[in-house]
Amino acid sequence: MQNRADVDDSYEDERSWQRLANCLGVDPDLFFPERGVSTREAKEVCRGCVVRSDCLDYALANGEKFGIWGGLSERERRTVRRARAANSGRGGAASA
Numbered sequence: 463m464q465n466r467a468d469v470d471d472s473y474e475d476e477r478s479w480q481r482l483a484n485c486l487g488v489d490p491d492l493f494f495p496e497r498g499v500s501t502r503e504a505k506e507v508c509r510g511c512v513v514r515s516d517c518l519d520y521a522l523a524n525g526e527k528f529g530i531w532g533g534l535s536e537r538e539r540r541t542v543r544r545a546r547a548a549n550s551g552r553g554g555a556a557s558a
């Protein structure tokens with residue numbers, strides 16, 4: 463059984479990639495725009511982010527429904543999720 467410190471460490475490890483995120487210090491509203499507002503600026507921040515794949519994997523694993531994660535919108539992540547599900551159903555390796 464995990465104690466509280468182990469759980470906290472596990473949570474920290476799971477999100478340790480965030481320390482290298484390009485979006486650190488960037489206005490979070492940019493990544494959660496109102497419907498119909500451009501996501502271009504947020505995606506520009508994500509474009510050169512070294513933890514982009516970690517971010518996308520985290521969002522997919524945690525079912526993040528809103529915002530830009532890993533440089534992808536909600537709709538784009540749904541497409542990736544479906545493709546991965548279809549791919550895993552065929553016994554293939556999942557990839558974005």
Ligand code: SF4
Nearest residue numbers: 483485508511517532
């Ligand atoms: S991919 Fe984008 S949202 Fe994710 S950590 Fe990098 S800059 Fe932030």
